[in-house]
Amino acid sequence: MSVQENYVIFKNALVYTVTFRTVSTLTEHSTGSTIILVAMAFIVTSLLEYANTTARTVAAANRYSMLQPVIQLFAFGVGTLVSVGVHMQSNLIGLYVSDMFRNDMDPLYIFVTSTVGLTLIWVLGVALGCQNL
Numbered sequence: 001m002s003v004q005e006n007y008v009i010f011k012n013a014l015v016y017t018v019t020f021r022t023v024s025t026l027t028e029h030s031t032g033s034t035i036i037l038v039a040m041a042f043i044v045t046s047l048l049e050y051a052n053t054t055a056r057t058v059a060a061a062n063r064y065s066m067l068q069p070v071i072q073l074f075a076f077g078v079g080t081l082v083s084v085g086v087h088m089q090s091n092l093i094g095l096y097v098s099d100m101f102r103n104d105m106d107p108l109y110i111f112v113t114s115t116v117g118l119t120l121i122w123v124l125g126v127a128l129g130c131q132n133l
Helices: 003-029 035-059 070-099 107-127
Strands: none
Touching: 003 035, 003 070, 035 070
């Protein structure tokens, strides 16, 4: 593996760990529904994705060398926040789905429903144009 690949893996693992802890704390102290938190995370992530696209476009078109690192840093920060939002959504949805199963549920039932859920996620990915799944 290259240094760049290791960097990306490290960054993703760190973001996942922090968001997992944040979601755990949020759900312990929250009286609201998990679905509302998912919707809020989706809206914020969508807005940040737009800001990320805009920042990257500005960074590519900027001709002032002194502003280039600042714009790239902003784009990195916003891109990382988008990653945080996606991880929060997946953690919240995973928590919501896992709460649907009782503790005494048959493991075969959990396996079958998880397989069907993953298949539906694959179908969603194909429908969105993510061909490299």
